Amino acid sequence: MAAISAPVLRVTRLVKAFGGVDAVRDVSFTVDAGELVALIGPNGAGKTTCFNLLNGQMRPDAGTIELSGMRIDGLPARVIARRGVARTFQVAATFASMTVRENVQVALLARAGAQGSIALRAPAAFGAEADALLARVGMIKLGNEGCATLAYGDAKRVELAVAIAAAPRLLLMDEPTAGMSPRSRTRLMEVAASLAKKERIAALFTEHDMDMVFGFADRIIVLDRGQIIADGAPAEIRANAQVRAVYLGEEEPLSTDGTNTSKKMY
Amino acid sequence: MSTLSAGSLLAQLLTGLADASSLFVVAAGLTLIFGVTRIVNFAHGSLYMLGAYIAYSATHAFRGGVGFWGAVVVAALATGLFGAAIERLLLKRLYGAPELLQLMATFGVVLIVRDATLSLWGAEDLLGPRAPGLKGAIEVMGRAIPAYDFFLLALGPVVLLALWLVLARTRFGMLVRAATENRVVAGALGVDERALFTAVFALGATLAGLAGALQLPREPANLGMDLGIIAEAFVVTVVGGLGSIPGAFIAALVIGLTKALCVALGTVAIGSFEIAFPKLTLVAEFVVMAIVLSVRPQGFLGAPPAMAPTTAVPDQRRLIVPPGQRALLGAAIALLLAALLPLISDEYTLVLATDVLVFALFASSLQFLMGTGGMASFGHAAYFGLGAYAAAIAVKAGWPMLGALAASPVIALVGALVFGWFCVRLSGVYLAMLTLAFAQIVWSIVFQWNDVTGGSNGLVGVWPAAALAAKPAYYWFALGCAGLALVALGWLGQSAFGYSLRGTRDSPLRAEAIGIDVRATQWRAFAFAGAFAGFAGGLYAFSKGSIAPETLALPRSVDALVMVLLGGLNALAGPLLGAAAFTWLQDTLARATEYWRAGVGVVILVLAIAFPMGIGGAVHRLLATWRR
Ligand SMILES: Nc1ncnc2c1ncn2[C@@H]1O[C@H](COP(=O)(O)OP(=O)(O)OP(=O)(O)O)[C@@H](O)[C@H]1O
Ligand SMILES: [Mg+2]
Numbered sequence: 001m002a003a004i005s006a007p008v009l010r011v012t013r014l015v016k017a018f019g020g021v022d023a024v025r026d027v028s029f030t031v032d033a034g035e036l037v038a039l040i041g042p043n044g045a046g047k048t049t050c051f052n053l054l055n056g057q058m059r060p061d062a063g064t065i066e067l068s069g070m071r072i073d074g075l076p077a078r079v080i081a082r083r084g085v086a087r088t089f090q091v092a093a094t095f096a097s098m099t100v101r102e103n104v105q106v107a108l109l110a111r112a113g114a115q116g117s118i119a120l121r122a123p124a125a126f127g128a129e130a131d132a133l134l135a136r137v138g139m140i141k142l143g144n145e146g147c148a149t150l151a152y153g154d155a156k157r158v159e160l161a162v163a164i165a166a167a168p169r170l171l172l173m174d175e176p177t178a179g180m181s182p183r184s185r186t187r188l189m190e191v192a193a194s195l196a197k198k199e200r201i202a203a204l205f206t207e208h209d210m211d212m213v214f215g216f217a218d219r220i221i222v223l224d225r226g227q228i229i230a231d232g233a234p235a236e237i238r239a240n241a242q243v244r245a246v247y248l249g250e251e252e253p254l255s256t257d258g259t260n261t262s263k264k265m266y
Numbered sequence: 267m268s269t270l271s272a273g274s275l276l277a278q279l280l281t282g283l284a285d286a287s288s289l290f291v292v293a294a295g296l297t298l299i300f301g302v303t304r305i306v307n308f309a310h311g312s313l314y315m316l317g318a319y320i321a322y323s324a325t326h327a328f329r330g331g332v333g334f335w336g337a338v339v340v341a342a343l344a345t346g347l348f349g350a351a352i353e354r355l356l357l358k359r360l361y362g363a364p365e366l367l368q369l370m371a372t373f374g375v376v377l378i379v380r381d382a383t384l385s386l387w388g389a390e391d392l393l394g395p396r397a398p399g400l401k402g403a404i405e406v407m408g409r410a411i412p413a414y415d416f417f418l419l420a421l422g423p424v425v426l427l428a429l430w431l432v433l434a435r436t437r438f439g440m441l442v443r444a445a446t447e448n449r450v451v452a453g454a455l456g457v458d459e460r461a462l463f464t465a466v467f468a469l470g471a472t473l474a475g476l477a478g479a480l481q482l483p484r485e486p487a488n489l490g491m492d493l494g495i496i497a498e499a500f501v502v503t504v505v506g507g508l509g510s511i512p513g514a515f516i517a518a519l520v521i522g523l524t525k526a527l528c529v530a531l532g533t534v535a536i537g538s539f540e541i542a543f544p545k546l547t548l549v550a551e552f553v554v555m556a557i558v559l560s561v562r563p564q565g566f567l568g569a570p571p572a573m574a575p576t577t578a579v580p581d582q583r584r585l586i587v588p589p590g591q592r593a594l595l596g597a598a599i600a601l602l603l604a605a606l607l608p609l610i611s612d613e614y615t616l617v618l619a620t621d622v623l624v625f626a627l628f629a630s631s632l633q634f635l636m637g638t639g640g641m642a643s644f645g646h647a648a649y650f651g652l653g654a655y656a657a658a659i660a661v662k663a664g665w666p667m668l669g670a671l672a673a674s675p676v677i678a679l680v681g682a683l684v685f686g687w688f689c690v691r692l693s694g695v696y697l698a699m700l701t702l703a704f705a706q707i708v709w710s711i712v713f714q715w716n717d718v719t720g721g722s723n724g725l726v727g728v729w730p731a732a733a734l735a736a737k738p739a740y741y742w743f744a745l746g747c748a749g750l751a752l753v754a755l756g757w758l759g760q761s762a763f764g765y766s767l768r769g770t771r772d773s774p775l776r777a778e779a780i781g782i783d784v785r786a787t788q789w790r791a792f793a794f795a796g797a798f799a800g801f802a803g804g805l806y807a808f809s810k811g812s813i814a815p816e817t818l819a820l821p822r823s824v825d826a827l828v829m830v831l832l833g834g835l836n837a838l839a840g841p842l843l844g845a846a847a848f849t850w851l852q853d854t855l856a857r858a859t860e861y862w863r864a865g866v867g868v869v870i871l872v873l874a875i876a877f878p879m880g881i882g883g884a885v886h887r888l889l890a891t892w893r894r
Pocket of ligand 2 (some may be wrong): 047090176
């Protein structure tokens with residue numbers, strides 16, 4: 001139908017429970033192209049579970065997920081990846097026996113549909129493209145380093161390069177700046193923001209650092225115990241009483257004076 | 267076509283249940299040990315065999331009334347003590363090791379126990395006594411059933427009940443349950459793990475010894491008992507769910523009944539087809555296992571497999587560097603030297619060198635599967651054997667040699683595609699056990715299909731074409747073939763496919779998230795590995811001129827594993843080094859002593875404990891420290 005006007009991501013009444021735990025309850029929201037949206041909430045709110053549902057790693061119990069107007073819920077993760085959904089993981093998932101560059105090269109090979117080719121020599125494929133992506137996330141100098149020995153923040157950067165190597169329509173970043181110094185955080189978020197703006201990617205990220213959330217997000221969705229309790233522009237969220245109540249006792253995280261960056265970072 | 271009378275069906279069922287019952291007693295020990303220590307104990311069958319031999323000697327030692335029953339008790343306790351000793355001296359050093367190494371190490375124990383038994387009791391089968399008081403038969407619906415079978419029939423439920431009481435009612439049982447369910451909790455309870463592990467191992471070994479001793483009135487003590495029972499016991503534990511004793515009981519029942527049904531059905535004609543069901547008994551349990559695991563990967567009552575990926579090697583996270591120019595130069599020089607070998611060596615050395623080439627290819631194909639693919643196979647000999655038999659059968663059917671040799675990778679590929687489809691659905695120990703099961707199926711078929719495979723005698727007269735008949739000529743031919751195949755395998759590892767495969771090993775999560783189909787990739791790798799192993803098998807058949815079922819039996823699979831681990835799982839030249847070292851070692855030992863298997867066993871143990879990264883890994887480390 002009106003696929004052109006459809007948002008890149010439309011989530012409708014999504015539900016997921018683990019045994020007795022309702023991790024995601026009746027969640028609905030949209031993300032448009034070029035939008036950088038933050039998904040926040042206390043530990044265990046269901047942010048990562050949302051991501052797992054969106055990229056097909058888990059099947060929702062109920063509800064629908066549409067990518068540019070096409071249903072993707074129920075599809076396997078690899079198929080959803082091919083449709084243009086890329087993600088990073090809360091605990092960085094990289095190929096440990098490969099170098100940083102090779103990680104990105106494999107992602108580029110997969111994007112080109114050549115992941116099963118026995119005619120292409122992997123270390124020689126897409127080298128220049130991989131370097132360009134690494135330069136973008138500030139990892140060019142560590143291109144030949146093994147992924148198993150990287151500092152945590154660097155591994156997260158590699159993941160971002162791997163994710164954007166897929167030229168996604170929808171980019172999901174689970175705590176992309178965890179383990180980084182405040183300066184690197186800002187730089188990484190600038191990269192993410194420019195990706196969304198220049199390449200019209202719909203980007204969704206979770207983050208515990210409220211400076212990053214309020215500094216970069218176009219819109220903020222607040223989850224609490226699996227339910228959305230607020231969805232709006234940063235100014236609206238800051239003024240929202242319910243959000244304040246949820247975060248109360250957690251060192252006033254909604255102030256932007258930088259005193260709250262010591263929150264749980266992993 | 268036989269008619270199925272109620273009487274014969276009942277008789278078969280009772281025998282089947284008696285078998286199931288003693289199989290359960292063995293499997294209960296195995297699953298108990300796994301539950302607590304997480305070690306899959308290959309040597310469990312050896313403990314069973316020891317029980318039978320000790321009982322044999324003990325009955326002769328104390329004659330008279332208590333004779334047999336006293337001997338059973340002595341055998342069970344002695345085996346239990348022996349088990350505790352193995353645990354104390356050996357396995358406790360391996361608790362932190364990757365499961366593959368543990369499995370290998372316990373196989374080292376198998377080899378040593380086997381040769382020790384050979385030297386103590388000799389190679390002859392030893393006919394045991396009949397159980398006093400249970401010598402007669404009981405008539406059931408016109409069939410005579412041995413009274414002893416009824417005794418065994420009761421044994422399984424009694425052991426199940428006894429174990430249940432111990433686990434449910436005693437402090438020891440509580441600790442065992444805590445350790446089985448959750449290691450962390452057990453640690454927090456202040457369990458002295460070392461004492462618990464030893465006690466559990468002793469208990470498991472006692473059960474194995476008991477079952478072995480009680481088998482004596484039905485079957486003479488013989489050297490084939492160890493591997494004979496272990497394959498079945500593995501199937502029972504895995505089908506029941508690793509760590510679950512009631513699961514093992516159910517699995518033993520299901521398998522016992524399936525076998526009994528096969529025998530009772532006899533040969534059935536369906537249309538123009540004739541199915542000889544009794545012949546299926548050897549494979550029945552493995553078929554049951556394949557079906558159960560593909561529907562329920564954790565077995566009947568097992569806990570769902572943990573999400574953490576199982577690693578086969580300690581250096582799985584190490585950076586792997588593609589071969590540079592120096593490596594290629596080294597390979598070229600090695601090839602040149604290898605080509606010059608026939609000019610300076612005698613025929614004996616050439617035969618040995620041909621073996622090295624064949625096994626280097628075989629081991630490399632396993633390394634591709636295990637190292638690059640992260641899938642540990644305990645039944646890789648199946649594909650080697652399929653290739654060897656394909657070539658031999660084709661030559662016997664009048665095919666030219668090259669055509670027959672070309673058939674070997676093709677047939678092995680087909681086999682690997684079929685079995686691999688099931689295997690890639692599992693991981694870790696379960697995967698290893700399923701590959702083992704499939705290898706046993708192939709072995710059983712080859713062993714029984716007299717008309718085509720020559721049965722236990724195998725096939726003779728599998729000679730190469732006249733031009734390649736001379737030893738140097740065949741050596742050069744094998745060098746060319748194996749060399750090309752190794753280059754192809756090396757290329758495969760460097761290809762986009764090879765990197766994707768390594769990606770699925772390193773992080774299945776990441777691989778799927780960038781659009782790689784993990785299972786399909788692994789399946790393809792399985793097929794490739796099978797095809798290359800099959801090609802090695804074809805080369806092997808022509809180099810020997812004859813093949814027998816041993817070509818694809820379990821020890822051959824373990825040989826390949828030892829070669830790979832000897833060389834180092836991630837070292838590119840590892841399998842070559844490993845194949846050369848292993849072939850040389852085996853030859854030297856076999857010429858020096860009758861007990862060469864024990865020698866190999868010792869090497870395996872030393873390797874597992876002292877050099878978990880293999881020769882290749884050790885050299886790599888040495889070079890790394892030396893460069894600094
Ligand atoms: N695979 C799983 N099995 C069982 N429960 C799960 C699973 N994944 C998440 N949960 C539960 O679902 C709830 C939501 O977890 P989730 O990881 O989505 O939270 P989160 O918002 O990402 O938290 P954090 O900020 O700590 O990362 C938690 O109660 C968690 O324990
Ligand atoms: Mg999370």
